[in-house]
Amino acid sequence: MAEQRMLKFVTVDRDMPEKRPPQLRREDFGEIYREFADAKAAEQSSRCSQCGVPYCQSHCPLHNNIPDWLRLTAEGRLREAYEISQATNTFPEICGRICPQDRLCEGNCVIEQSGHGTVTIGAVEKYINDTAMEEGWVQPIRPAYEREESVAVIGSGPGGLSAADMLRRAGVQVTVYERQDRAGGLMTYGIPGFKLEKDVVMKRIAQLEDGGVTFVLGCDVGRDVSFDELRAKHDAILIATGVYKSRDLEAPGIGAQGIVRALDYLTASNRKSFGDEVPEFDNGELNAEGKKVVVIGGGDTAMDCVRTAIRQGASSVKCLYRRDRDNMPGSQREVANAEEEGVEFVWLSGPRGFHGERVSGVMVHKMRLGAPDATGRRMPELIEGADYVEEADLVIKALGFEPEDLPKLWGVEGLEVTRWGTVTADFRTHETSLPGVYACGDIQRGASLVVWAIRDGREAADAILTQINTASAGVAAE
Structure with missing residues (x-):
C-alpha cells in the first residue's frame, strides 16, 4: 500500500507553498512562503520516486533520510516522519527554511533530472518540523544519566549548538560561551526574519537551556575570560566562533560616510526586530529608508x-556583481525573490571608487568574463572606457567573511591556523593542534553553509565523547 502512495511525479506537478505577493512582502519581515496544509504536504511528498540511490540524500551534507520521511509524510505518519528527520539533523526546522535546496537536495533530485520538477523537499521538511513543534513532539533533552565531565563551547552558532545538543544528550555538562547578548550567532543576528523567523531560533535555544545547557552570554573570550582558564576548567573545548571579519575593498573614497559593512547593517536590522535600542539605525546610519x-x-x-x-x-x-547571473555564488531562488520585490541586479560590474565625504555615488567599471581560473570559473576582465557613476546614499559591502586572528586575540600559543586564518583541525575528528581542543564550522572550513556547520558540530561532539570515554576508561582501569 505504501508503494501506491508514492511515484506520483508523473501525474502530480511540483507545487511550492503559496508565496505572498511581492507588494505585501516588501512591507514586513515575515516569512514569504505560507505553510503547507496537511493534504498538500502529503501530495507533494507522494511525488518522490523512492529511487534506489537517493541523490537527494547523498548530496545533503547531513545525509538526511529524505526518501523515508517523504514516504511517511505521504502516508500521514507525521510523528514518525519527524523522528526520522531529527535523527540526523539537530535543527531540521532551520534547515528547511534556509538551506539552499536548489544547490543541494532538490538540485540533485532524480525526477528533476528527468524533467518532472524536483520534489519540494525543503518545504516538506519545514512543515514536518513546524508541526512537531506545535504538537509538542519536540521534547527537552533528558539524558539517561549525568556525567561529571564538562565541555566548553565557544560560540553559539549552528556548529556550537549542534555539538552542545549531542553532548548534552550523552549526559555531558555543557557550557556555551557567547560574546553577544543572545545566542544563535548568525542565525540570530545575521539572517533576516523573512528567511528565518527569530522565534524559531529562540525556541530551539530555550529547548537546549531546558535540557541543561548553560549559556554564558556577553562573554568575550580573551577579554572576560582567558582561553587558558577555560582549558583548566573543562575537560574539552570546542571552538565554534564562526568567521566575522568582513572582507574589505581598496578603492578611492572607501572611507566615506554611508559605506557600511553587511554584518553591521543586518545586525542592526535584526536587533530592531527584537525591540532593542539601536542608535545607528535610529540616526539613519544603518537604515535604508x-x-x-x-x-x-x-x-x-x-x-x-x-x-x-x-x-x-x-x-x-x-x-x-562582477560576474554574470549564472556564475554568482548566491542562491538563484533568492535572486528571483529579490527581483520580484524590486531589486535591480547590475551584472558584470564592480566598484572602482566612491564619490563624496558622505557617499553620493559609486564609480562603476563594467566587465566581461575572460578565461577560466584554476577553479574553472571564468575570470572577470575590465572593459576600458565603460565606466559610469551609480548614484548612492548608502553602500553596503557584502564581500564575504574571514576569520579573526584567534591565537593573537586569545593569547594562545600552539593553536595552529591555516594560511587563510582558519583553525587547523582534522576534518574527521575536528581535533586541533592542542590536545583536548576541537574546532568546527566556519572557523575550521571557512565561510560556508549552516548545514555544514551542523554536520561539523555533530562530528566534533562524537570525537569529544570518544576522548572523554577513553579518558574515563583509563581512570577506571587504574
Missing part, C-alpha cells in the same frame, strides 16, 4: 542585504 542603496557582492549575504533594504523603504536598491 528613503535612500538609494547599492550593495556590492553576489553571495547569500548580499541577497539578505538587498531584500532587507527593500523592506526598510529604500527608494531604489541595486546589486553590483
Whole structure:
C-alpha cells in the first residue's frame, strides 16, 4: 500500500507553498512562503520516486533520510516522519527554511533530472518540523544519566549548538560561551526574519537551556575570560566562533560616510526586530529608508542585504556583481525573490571608487568574463572606457567573511591556523593542534553553509565523547 502512495511525479506537478505577493512582502519581515496544509504536504511528498540511490540524500551534507520521511509524510505518519528527520539533523526546522535546496537536495533530485520538477523537499521538511513543534513532539533533552565531565563551547552558532545538543544528550555538562547578548550567532543576528523567523531560533535555544545547557552570554573570550582558564576548567573545548571579519575593498573614497559593512547593517536590522535600542539605525546610519542603496557582492549575504533594504523603504536598491547571473555564488531562488520585490541586479560590474565625504555615488567599471581560473570559473576582465557613476546614499559591502586572528586575540600559543586564518583541525575528528581542543564550522572550513556547520558540530561532539570515554576508561582501569 505504501508503494501506491508514492511515484506520483508523473501525474502530480511540483507545487511550492503559496508565496505572498511581492507588494505585501516588501512591507514586513515575515516569512514569504505560507505553510503547507496537511493534504498538500502529503501530495507533494507522494511525488518522490523512492529511487534506489537517493541523490537527494547523498548530496545533503547531513545525509538526511529524505526518501523515508517523504514516504511517511505521504502516508500521514507525521510523528514518525519527524523522528526520522531529527535523527540526523539537530535543527531540521532551520534547515528547511534556509538551506539552499536548489544547490543541494532538490538540485540533485532524480525526477528533476528527468524533467518532472524536483520534489519540494525543503518545504516538506519545514512543515514536518513546524508541526512537531506545535504538537509538542519536540521534547527537552533528558539524558539517561549525568556525567561529571564538562565541555566548553565557544560560540553559539549552528556548529556550537549542534555539538552542545549531542553532548548534552550523552549526559555531558555543557557550557556555551557567547560574546553577544543572545545566542544563535548568525542565525540570530545575521539572517533576516523573512528567511528565518527569530522565534524559531529562540525556541530551539530555550529547548537546549531546558535540557541543561548553560549559556554564558556577553562573554568575550580573551577579554572576560582567558582561553587558558577555560582549558583548566573543562575537560574539552570546542571552538565554534564562526568567521566575522568582513572582507574589505581598496578603492578611492572607501572611507566615506554611508559605506557600511553587511554584518553591521543586518545586525542592526535584526536587533530592531527584537525591540532593542539601536542608535545607528535610529540616526539613519544603518537604515535604508528613503535612500538609494547599492550593495556590492553576489553571495547569500548580499541577497539578505538587498531584500532587507527593500523592506526598510529604500527608494531604489541595486546589486553590483562582477560576474554574470549564472556564475554568482548566491542562491538563484533568492535572486528571483529579490527581483520580484524590486531589486535591480547590475551584472558584470564592480566598484572602482566612491564619490563624496558622505557617499553620493559609486564609480562603476563594467566587465566581461575572460578565461577560466584554476577553479574553472571564468575570470572577470575590465572593459576600458565603460565606466559610469551609480548614484548612492548608502553602500553596503557584502564581500564575504574571514576569520579573526584567534591565537593573537586569545593569547594562545600552539593553536595552529591555516594560511587563510582558519583553525587547523582534522576534518574527521575536528581535533586541533592542542590536545583536548576541537574546532568546527566556519572557523575550521571557512565561510560556508549552516548545514555544514551542523554536520561539523555533530562530528566534533562524537570525537569529544570518544576522548572523554577513553579518558574515563583509563581512570577506571587504574
